[in-house]
Amino acid sequence: MRVPALDPSPPxxxxxxxxxxxxxxxxxxxxxxxxxxxIPAGSFHVLLGENGAGKSTLxxxxxxxxxxxxxxxxxxxxxxxxxxxxxxxxxxxxxxxxHFTLVPSLTAAENLVISRKDVPARIDWExxxxxxxxxxxxxxxxxxxxxxxxxxxxxxxxxxxxLKQLYLGRxxxxxxxxxxxxxxxxxxxxxxxxxxxxxxxxxxCLMISHKFREVTAFADEVSVLRRGEHVGGGKVxxxxxxEMAAMMIGEKELVRPAARLAVNGKPVMTVSGAKAADRSxxxxxxxxxxxxxxxxxxxxxGISGNGQMELMEILSGQxxxxxxxxxxxxxxxxxxxxxxxxxxxxxxxxxxxRNACAPKMSVAExxxxxxxDFAGGKPKFWLNGRRMAELAARLVGEYKVKTASLATPIAAxxxxxxxxxxxxRELNGAVDLLLIANPCFGLDFSAVxxxxxxxMAARNAGAAVLLISEDLDEILELSDRILVMSEGRIVFETPxxxxxxxxxxxxxxxxx
Numbered sequence: 083m084r085v086p087a088l089d090p091s092p093p094x095x096x097x098x099x100x101x102x103x104x105x106x107x108x109x110x111x112x113x114x115x116x117x118x119x120x121i122p123a124g125s126f127h128v129l130l131g132e133n134g135a136g137k138s139t140l141x142x143x144x145x146x147x148x149x150x151x152x153x154x155x156x157x158x159x160x161x162x163x164x165x166x167x168x169x170x171x172x173x174x175x176x177x178x179x180x181h182f183t184l185v186p187s188l189t190a191a192e193n194l195v196i197s198r199k200d201v202p203a204r205i206d207w208e209x210x211x212x213x214x215x216x217x218x219x220x221x222x223x224x225x226x227x228x229x230x231x232x233x234x235x236x237x238x239x240x241x242x243x244x245l246k247q248l249y250l251g252r253x254x255x256x257x258x259x260x261x262x263x264x265x266x267x268x269x270x271x272x273x274x275x276x277x278x279x280x281x282x283x284x285x286x287c288l289m290i291s292h293k294f295r296e297v298t299a300f301a302d303e304v305s306v307l308r309r310g311e312h313v314g315g316g317k318v319x320x321x322x323x324x325e326m327a328a329m330m331i332g333e334k335e336l337v338r339p340a341a342r343l344a345v346n347g348k349p350v351m352t353v354s355g356a357k358a359a360d361r362s363x364x365x366x367x368x369x370x371x372x373x374x375x376x377x378x379x380x381x382x383x384g385i386s387g388n389g390q391m392e393l394m395e396i397l398s399g400q401x402x403x404x405x406x407x408x409x410x411x412x413x414x415x416x417x418x419x420x421x422x423x424x425x426x427x428x429x430x431x432x433x434x435x436r437n438a439c440a441p442k443m444s445v446a447e448x449x450x451x452x453x454x455d456f457a458g459g460k461p462k463f464w465l466n467g468r469r470m471a472e473l474a475a476r477l478v479g480e481y482k483v484k485t486a487s488l489a490t491p492i493a494a495x496x497x498x499x500x501x502x503x504x505x506x507r508e509l510n511g512a513v514d515l516l517l518i519a520n521p522c523f524g525l526d527f528s529a530v531x532x533x534x535x536x537x538m539a540a541r542n543a544g545a546a547v548l549l550i551s552e553d554l555d556e557i558l559e560l561s562d563r564i565l566v567m568s569e570g571r572i573v574f575e576t577p578x579x580x581x582x583x584x585x586x587x588x589x590x591x592x593x594x
Contacts (some may be wrong), residue, residue, distance in 0.1 A: 096286040097158050097174050097253045098123040099144070104153035106139050113139040114150070115310045121254075123158070126280045126287045128297050128318075131307035132330055132527050133498065137290050140307065141256050145177055146170045157254075176252030178243045178260050186232030190225050190242050194249050217249060235591070236385055237268030244272065248285070257289040261296065265385060265587040266554055273300045292527070293555065294323040306330055331528050342562075343542040345377025350515050350546035351397075351415070356406030358396050360389060360570060367392045367570040369406070374515070379537070379547040381561030381578065383554055385590050389570035390550045391432060394519045397548070398429050410515060426514035430521050434504040441493035445485050446474035448492045449507045477506035482532070498529035505536055513540050519550040534560060554586065566590055 099121050106114040114136045121127045131137050143150045146164040154161050157173050164170050184193050195201060195210050218224050225234065225242045234242065240260055247255055257276070261269035277300045279285040291297060297304060298318060305315040306329040314329040353372040360367050367389045374380045384390050395401035397408065399417025408415045410425045421427070431437040439448050447454075450470040474488045481502045485495055492500060501521065508516070518537065522530040537560060541547050551557050557564055557578075564581055566574040566589040574589040576582070 095253065096124040096280065096283050098156075098286065099175070099254050099288075100156045101140065101144065102154045102156065104140060104143055104155070105151045106136075106143055106148055107151045113310050114143065117153070117307065117310075117312045119305045119312060119315075121286055121288050123286050124280050124283045125302045126277055126289070126300055128301040128304045129288060129290045129307065130292075130297070130304050130315075130326060130330055133529075134309075134496065135307040135330070136310040137307055138258070139310075141177065141258070141288070141290065144170070145175060145256065171250070171252070174251065174253040175256070176247035176250065176254070177256040177258065178240070178247060179258050182239050182243060184231045184239060184242060184246075187230055189228050189230055190234070191227040193231055193242065194227075194246055197246055197250060221245060221248065235268075237264050237272065237591075240264060240268070240272055241275070244276070248279075253284075254286045255288070257287060259290055259292065261291075261293070262552075265590045266583055267587045267591065269296065270299070276300070294326065295555070297326070298323065308332055327527060341542075342538070343377075345542070345544060347376025347378060347544065347546065349373045349375050350411060351548070352409045353397075354407055354409075356396065356408065357404045358392060358401050359404065360392050365570055366404070367396070369393065369396075369572060372565075372572065374546040374548050376514070376546050377541060377544050378562040379541050379549055379560050381557035381564045382548065382550045382567055382572075383557045383564060383586060383590060384550075384552065384567035386552050388568050390552075390567050391519065392570070393567070394431060394517065394550055397517050398431060426512045428508035428513050428516050430501075430505060430508055430516070430518040432519040432523065435493060435497075435500050438504045439492050439500065442491050444489045445478065445483070445492050445495070445503055446470050446488040449474045449477055449503060452507055452510070473510075477510060478503070481506040481536075501529065501533060505533060509536060509540055513543070513545045516540055516545050516547045517550075518547065520552060521549070522551075522553065522556060554583070554590075558583070 101117055101119050104114055104117040105112070117136070117140055129137050129140070139148065142148045144155060144164065146166045146169050149165065155164060156162065162173055164173070188196070191211065191214055194214065195205060214227060218227070225238050225245065231239060231242065244255075255276075260272065264272065273296060276285070276287050280287050289301070301318045303315060303317055304321065304326060306313050306326065308330060313332075351374045353369050356367075356369040358367045382390060382393070392401055396403060397417065410421070410427060415421055415425065415427075417427075429438065435441055447470070450473060453473065454465055454470065471488060477483070478485065478488065483495070483502045483506065484499050492503060495503065516537070521533050521537065534556070537547060537549070549557065549560055558581065561578040564576050564578050564586065565572050566586055568589060574586070576586070
């Protein structure tokens with residue numbers, strides 16, 4: 083029997099979804115408490131909240147990944163049961179995740195066709211292509227259908243993820259931070275498309291986002307979660323970003339960024355003619371000339387995978403140079419522990435739990451790594467437990483690290499608290515050069531504010547700071563000078579004051 087191909091008739095209308103008293107407990111922990119949110123048909127709704135506020139738990143309950151402890155959900159006013167994701171799909175609900183779910187070796191057309199549950203064992207490609215052409219003709223945007231997905235740019239992949247959900251007939255779409263891997267121009271294009279689909283009544287959208295710029299530019303309404311409860315929201319037009327932030331963090335006082343002091347420093351680090359293999363071993367990272375001066379933050383922007391992490395590995399001694407040299411204070415630097423101590427070089431690498439900690443060792447031991455064998459300018463050959471406890475207690479207090487005790491394994495801490503603990507260790511004492519990669523990735527609103535304030539304070543105290551970040555808002559907020567890295571090379575430089583975001587985005591996307 084021949085299985086019919088997808089019906090190329092226009093999609094049905096957008097659907098309204100409402101949660102009523104949604105509660106989710108994991109043992110004694112309540113992740114979601116009595117959350118009622120209504121997302122009208124054809125609206126663009128944003129879910130805001132700090133990490134751990136319950137946003138992911140709520141959407142996983144809606145999509146059938148979790149069975150809520152109590153509460154109901156309605157679709158177009160009718161109460162529904164969603165025991166699993168397949169049931170959610172049957173109701174017209176879909177989700178675009180933060181990370182791509184496409185098969186890189188298959189073309190866009192193949193990815194679309196195999197995503198259907200009615201795909202036949204033997205595919206009639208002539209018929210499928212005709213149906214795909216009819217489908218694409220109705221869409222407000224397109225992607226190349228015959229190119230392997232692995233060769234598409236990040237923005238095209240994210241568009242394809244969105245197209246896949248529309249192709250499968252989804253009428254309510256959850257977007258989980260969909261722009262985290264996109265340039266500003268790609269992000270605006272994607273969200274503009276979603277906005278168009280909601281405006282014409284084809285789609286209803288619920289987006290999880292941490293970026294206020296996206297919220298104010300594209301959303302109709304917001305709902306704010308805090309500690310598992312729905313604490314407020316309303317029409318975006320009626321709310322300022324300060325009001326939204328206040329709902330997210332409650333009565334906590336948000337740390338204000340330190341004022342930028344004028345410092346005219348000398349070069350602390352220079353990288354010249356540097357070449358190293360990239361992670362694939364097939365290409366090279368080439369840094370012709372990079373300087374970072376005392377009292378400045380140099381922001382290095384770029385889309386993930388363009389050599390920024392290899393550069394961090396080169397500077398921290400994890401990736402050998404094939405050619406070229408790194409100098410700190412005019413002297414050769416190979417990132418040995420003794421050189422880092424001599425030149426007061428400190429690191430905050432990406433994923434600190436993997437790159438800057440011993441996960442099973444305690445918070446106190448991890449904070450003491452820099453000093454355990456050195457005190458008063460002299461090497462020590464025994465561990466001073468009292469000094470370790472005193473240092474850890476002081477820094478945990480100063481940096482507001484939330485931990486059950488100093489003896490707790492550092493892996494048991496939340497991401498933001500691991501980041502704070504590592505930062506406390508690296509910023510303790512004199513700092514002349516600070517090398518940082520994605521310091522706030524995945525962290526909540528208040529942790530981000532605090533960490534950025536510490537970085538700015540180090541710069542104001544005279545440290546030379548290299549900030550490698552995929553968050554362009556972070557680069558623009560903190561930097562004195564901005565560089566763009568693309569395909570393993572630095573391709574653009576501009577002073578941060580008056581920087582053109584469109585120009586930066588163009589170079590990030592490879593249009594040099």
